[in-house]
Amino acid sequence: MTNPYAQLADQALADQLPDPTQARWVLDGKDVELLPLLDAAFKPRLAHFGRSVSIHVLNNIQNGLCPEDCGYCAQSKVSTAAIRQYKMKSDEEIFEGAEAAAKGGAVRYCMALSGRGPSVQRAQRLGDLIARLKAEYGMEICLSAGIMGDEQAKILAEAGLDRLNHNLNTSESHYSKITTTHSYQDRVDTLAAAQRNGIETCSGLIIGMGEESEDIIEVGFKLRELETPSIPVNFLIPIEGNPVTEDGSLTPERCLRALCLMRFINPRAEIRMAGGREGNLRGLQSMGLYPANSLFVGGYLTTRGDPFAETYAMIEDAGFEVAGQGKGDRAAPGFQLAGQGALLRPDVAATPE
């Protein structure tokens, strides 16, 4: 009998898609063993990205005040989540964020704005900002700014935008259960406008929103069809006040299987273990680095994440390297136990005379 793990790895290394039965088996197969599955997904990851992990820092430069109704989002018009709403940050604040990201070793600075999408005027302001950020910090600049057409995409491309993020989030068939104020096709069209104007695309999904395995498979294949070089895989963060909260499906194993599936379907893409990794993968986060090769550090749009030092330690403890930082650039952390110093005091301590 053919080894199903070796078959998946070989197909991915040959850029061959898994068939729907294989894809379903990766997510739901009762006889799937996690370690051989992670090992199989690691093979194409190692071939295309070695052991490097690229670090992205997200700056939410406009929060809330959004006319859209995405059910998983605390910024939507239908969420009652207690978020601090603010209009677009000043250039100074945005540059401060970039400075901190650059100092923290980030290779990419991702700016995100709430809202349906930028007007031409707003695209011009963003373009000016992007050009100056690139000149100042030399980092790759990403933008997530909602639905747009060729006019806005052209302005951003001419300003030097490296990547436009616009997640498909879920499958076409599941989309209207999550969002009704814009369509799945609006998102596909925005990605097409970016590609037509020479901007690299970044588009991913959120799992744990009541979807079926078929929906995760469908969006994975769609991202391959769209030749998406960067795929954030988010694990729903249940936020008080949001209509869409957890559906009970997200176990660390389910999250790891989904990451492996995205790697098998998109072997050459940058797969990001994105929002919700801390709370959904918990102690198994570092295993996610076998299929995935990038992370966000320092938090998400409206929720915190693990700090830089903790995330870097997790990466290096698992034998991976922070991209752009050679092995050993950072001092090995040595013995660490929560709440304890580097030298432990015995618990069964001698009572002082």
Ligand code: SF4
């Ligand atoms: S995901 Fe974006 S478009 Fe949707 S509600 Fe949130 S900020 Fe608005």
